[in-house]
Amino acid sequence: MLSRISTYFPALLLSLLPAIGAETPPRIEDIKGKTILLFTPHPDDDAFCCGGTLALLAKNGNTIRIVIYTNDDKGSYDLEMTGERLARIRKAEEEEGNRILGIPKENLLWLGHHDGLLEYVDSRRLVEQATEVIRRYRPDIVMTVDPGSDYVRWHKTDHRMAAMNTLDAIRAAEFHLYFPNQRLQLGLEPWKVPAMMFFYVTEKDANMWVNIDPVKQQKEAAGLAHVSQWEPAMHKYRPDWTPEDKEKARAELHTIILKKGGHWMEAFRWATEFNQY
């Protein structure tokens, strides 16, 4: 019952009642045999945000599908690069990165929008698209960017749009009267997403910490599979590494992976209602 209330009275809950927030997040090793749907703005955010967690989840027999909003076809300094070629490169890198984590390329769904321009697509249609995906795969957990309170300044455009749009779709998926043609014509029933894991959280919002020590190697390898996102390929594309370049990239990657209590970590906000705080 409370679940319905928090849907209808979020403001009151948020501000003026004792916090009833999320139930305790589960331990990662207890998540087994589930369907997990991750919505990522670009084909590399999934590896960088949660490569370790994904590897653990894959190992545990969960089915993971990755929905990729954009094709990441803009972020290169190489003046010889074209957008269409970059999209091809990044698709291959994303497939390789996920292969390393244990996710087959058949489980990648590309929505195909342009990098950096997600805010300019027809947003009503974007929600409809994401709603259809949710109703089709009926995930136990949806992972996506946290639409956090500090997000505004730093993840404008694609990240924010991905966060907001996925949440909107989670809500719409629950009620058959949103996009009713999906039920009538595609045979897709409404689906209430039971739990969410938000990534790219601020420290004050994180409530779930995953120790990724056991899959450190995989996370590292998946991160480095995105060759074109690192120097020197960023300025002059090449599909492979010299050992020196790779070592440098690895070192840089290490500096940005979260450590806590001597362990490698990934942080999330776990929630069981789409508007839970």
Place this chain on the structure above:
Amino acid sequence: MLSRISTYFPALLLSLLPAIGAETPPRIEDIKGKTILLFTPHPDDDAFCCGGTLALLAKNGNTIRIVIYTNDDKGSYDLEMTGERLARIRKAEEEEGNRILGIPKENLLWLGHHDGLLEYVDSRRLVEQATEVIRRYRPDIVMTVDPGSDYVRWHKTDHRMAAMNTLDAIRAAEFHLYFPNQRLQLGLEPWKVPAMMFFYVTEKDANMWVNIDPVKQQKEAAGLAHVSQWEPAMHKYRPDWTPEDKEKARAELHTIILKKGGHWMEAFRWATEFNQY
């Protein structure tokens, strides 16, 4: 004079000067014979956010008009329900709820947009619509959702859109050069809204607390008039209650009404400038 300044230098005021914030909010019993315009995203937010306050205001001889952005035609789990029927049901519930609070149905203005999709209408036109309403009724107080600092995560879409759009309209209504055809062709003069009461506030933003003990019954009855928003009608619509269902709903409603110092309360942010903090 200061009023003009805060219009033009909000950032400076906000950040770098001694707070000049709002004047002290009035006591609810001192608001008499006023015209009050409440903009609500859905036909039930008004009852839940401020049913008690509205009952008190109505009793005090104020004229209250409710502008309802959407027709709330999506939020049902009943697979037999259609959107158009749900809109009819919720219109009747809203009329009944407001009758209980002392507001006749002639005072309800329906803008008729779809539930959950307010962000996707032509936003320029939406501001124009709300501006016209303000210039027509020339309210002493506008009530609407607070576009508060924490609002982003939890009241996406309709709530946020209602908050922002109403504020935009309040500003536009003041200057005849916005939508000048309203003056030329509809004979509507510009109108500066003297005061605002924002609902769905966060605790840190609330600066006006209304004791609603005297109208507890009315608030409760108005809330329960929205039968379709409660179980069991949410999952399988029925227009009436069994006594047991009603009791359960009432109990649930009690848990979400704010209490403070032994009293039932409703909280607001009172402001006299549209960009006052």
Place this chain on the structure above:
Amino acid sequence: MLSRISTYFPALLLSLLPAIGAETPPRIEDIKGKTILLFTPHPDDDAFCCGGTLALLAKNGNTIRIVIYTNDDKGSYDLEMTGERLARIRKAEEEEGNRILGIPKENLLWLGHHDGLLEYVDSRRLVEQATEVIRRYRPDIVMTVDPGSDYVRWHKTDHRMAAMNTLDAIRAAEFHLYFPNQRLQLGLEPWKVPAMMFFYVTEKDANMWVNIDPVKQQKEAAGLAHVSQWEPAMHKYRPDWTPEDKEKARAELHTIILKKGGHWMEAFRWATEFNQY
């Protein structure tokens, strides 16, 4: 290298790593011979936010260009005023104000959108426009409104839109694959903006304070050049002042200029990455 990281992992940096924030802002007197591009929502925000700083920068031999998003054609209570006449008046005032600060009118670029309606223009095109300007002038420093965490409530519409749009353009300008026709057909190469000075900051975000005592007179004169923004011209336009009106306006202006340690100040957030906090 770190620069690239902060581009790609803003969330991690922001939340979960030791702050690596901006390098120390330079002293204003050390900024010489630079190209500075200021994006302002209206033709008066530049004078009010940073008139003193601009005067100092102009004196130091920097080239300053002002890009003005809107023509400020709405904000008058004078019922005889028309929007087109108001736009003409404000253009002349902006030219005069900047002349006083040492910026010739050839350095003003007008984008010509309507006041208060910037959110309703084609936003993809607006980013493209700003990107073109950045690539054309290749500024050492971009100045614009801070898309700060508290901005939502108080600078809706033009201010927020100007802040977000300029940041988007800064990012797009860096990668040739955004709006590639600008390189192909206009011969404009990508440009990475090395530093930003954000104005209209909140106190907690300001990290750069400029003492404007030496140019107090200029700031004051530039502010008062915007005659139509002050009473009595606001309610009944007249192009000139009585000595009394001018004195009153000057007094009011003094109350809103920031003082700190006995000095007149202007505050900024200095950053060297577009998503630095």
Place this chain on the structure above:
Amino acid sequence: MLSRISTYFPALLLSLLPAIGAETPPRIEDIKGKTILLFTPHPDDDAFCCGGTLALLAKNGNTIRIVIYTNDDKGSYDLEMTGERLARIRKAEEEEGNRILGIPKENLLWLGHHDGLLEYVDSRRLVEQATEVIRRYRPDIVMTVDPGSDYVRWHKTDHRMAAMNTLDAIRAAEFHLYFPNQRLQLGLEPWKVPAMMFFYVTEKDANMWVNIDPVKQQKEAAGLAHVSQWEPAMHKYRPDWTPEDKEKARAELHTIILKKGGHWMEAFRWATEFNQY
């Protein structure tokens, strides 16, 4: 029955069956006590297209309402003119012109869009607006621009948009499932328009010719009431005429009024189905 068929099988009717076209148009003097709704792109097209016919219809006791899509605020060569002033002038001229024809200014409905830019407004909303007007006034005859086969080259934008939009609204008005909130929330029932008179027809499409000899003076006077549409006011606005200017304008007006068999005429296409040819 046939009416339904022509609604559903227009193509077959149009191309491959014996023409079943419109029934014989009525004589103008037989139209009495009817409600007539004229949709005009600009506040002068009504006088020029059908001033004589309107005068006859008014005389016959019909209630005529004029819906004016735009405010005609662009068409002046006078460099001192502003758009808002021009809109005011043209509103007054339209009221005067219609007063002469016997239509009180209360019967004018201004939709207030900008001259020449009607194609750029939200077209879904424009249909909704026109549909509401039709359902509210339940006209026996709708008059509007003919969306004729040759229209493309010569009446681009406002004229074409007015023609198409009005027809769309005529169709939508008939079925309650278009814009159902108009029935639910505004209490407006669906309305099937029984007959249409299209003006600005090509010769081959005209099927109804009205002899306007008896109201020649009124047509002329109404045409000349639009002072700002004629020289010299077109190049340098003045609200009045010299006798010479007026004479010249009158002469020019005479050359463009249709004559047939020694009579002054106005031509129309009469139809009883919205897609009748």
Place this chain on the structure above:
Amino acid sequence: MLSRISTYFPALLLSLLPAIGAETPPRIEDIKGKTILLFTPHPDDDAFCCGGTLALLAKNGNTIRIVIYTNDDKGSYDLEMTGERLARIRKAEEEEGNRILGIPKENLLWLGHHDGLLEYVDSRRLVEQATEVIRRYRPDIVMTVDPGSDYVRWHKTDHRMAAMNTLDAIRAAEFHLYFPNQRLQLGLEPWKVPAMMFFYVTEKDANMWVNIDPVKQQKEAAGLAHVSQWEPAMHKYRPDWTPEDKEKARAELHTIILKKGGHWMEAFRWATEFNQY
């Protein structure tokens, strides 16, 4: 070679060269084992325009797929009807009608847009959708509404939009650089549609006449399967017929089926280039 030319120089071909028009259309009985894709604006246009031809084609072992732009959820005079219910009814009728013609319901693709509002959807996205369908099924023949020269007046909105959009998609499908993500991410190769059969042609444009005498019964039965499109169900819905009503509908249907030389006919414009006349 010529094929390329007519793509690039349509205007010259059309106007100023000896007509090179389409090659002779094939006889219907020679079309065997082909893939046929029919784009229809509503779920009934296919039966009425070409039910006989479809029955013949199905009999000949062709695979026929029907793409239905809208769900036909507006066209009822029954005030008890809701849009969502009407969409369900029309889906069932379309499935039944096509079953009679020999097309299984698995071969129906619903795009799910609202009846009468197809012009207001994101048209860029609509072309993308249709392009994807063409590339996926790689049809030998596409059937759709003819964007004929007389179309403007009588089939505004859905019919025109369907005609134009399908042609746009046919062109886009041919070049991999339109919507390149369909190739990259969905694995769909470009596809050049070899032939088109346009229906709802004007008499002067028809160049292919199909004798449907052998499948008269089927055409009739398919037409009458659309119960809700006929009286009395149009005004008061009922799912079944009285024998009298059915007889009346059948008689009416007969009057609108084309006869020529004593035979029942369906007429088309056959073309082998998308811009062939």
Place this chain on the structure above:
Amino acid sequence: MLSRISTYFPALLLSLLPAIGAETPPRIEDIKGKTILLFTPHPDDDAFCCGGTLALLAKNGNTIRIVIYTNDDKGSYDLEMTGERLARIRKAEEEEGNRILGIPKENLLWLGHHDGLLEYVDSRRLVEQATEVIRRYRPDIVMTVDPGSDYVRWHKTDHRMAAMNTLDAIRAAEFHLYFPNQRLQLGLEPWKVPAMMFFYVTEKDANMWVNIDPVKQQKEAAGLAHVSQWEPAMHKYRPDWTPEDKEKARAELHTIILKKGGHWMEAFRWATEFNQY
């Protein structure tokens, strides 16, 4: 005076008065020292439609500027091609083609929209862009695609959009109240285009025939400069010709150039009012 009338009463003129059409078109050799502005949908339409005429005009000392709406980045069957590379190739070809005709590349203005997608850009903005160009160059003659009565079927999208948009801009350019910021802020005065030459005309609309025998070679060479528009480069790009391929292309080109009375010709519709027939 008549000029004004035809602006205001096009329908009457078109249909119901003796034709007053265009004055006699000038002879091509009498057009000297003029400014000519040609708006072309793609960078090759100018060569194919009017290469001979352009060569003659250039020879006569006219200043010719070409405005190119799209970058032609879609039309290749070469699966290795990317859109951005194709845009580069076509820019170079257009420059070479025009060099041959006597038009320097400084006189080419690229608007940079995507091929085949011109209908999906913000059309209000597109008119504004074209209006600015007209006001800046103040042409004696504008050349563009004819928005002819038969245009609908065959030059959907870019061609139609170019035709309509250019005409809209011609009208807007004449009145200072359209896009008034262009006068206020860019210093551009209104400009009435005195004459138009429409290309891609239908035979029945052509009223001006230019004998291009003297510049046959140039036209041919300019046409063949667009290597990528011909086989074999269309299917597998190569920047150069084998002699055999070139000969084949030349032969094909000859078949599509208009001949009349033993001469090579180019046909136009000359008009002196934007809505003249």
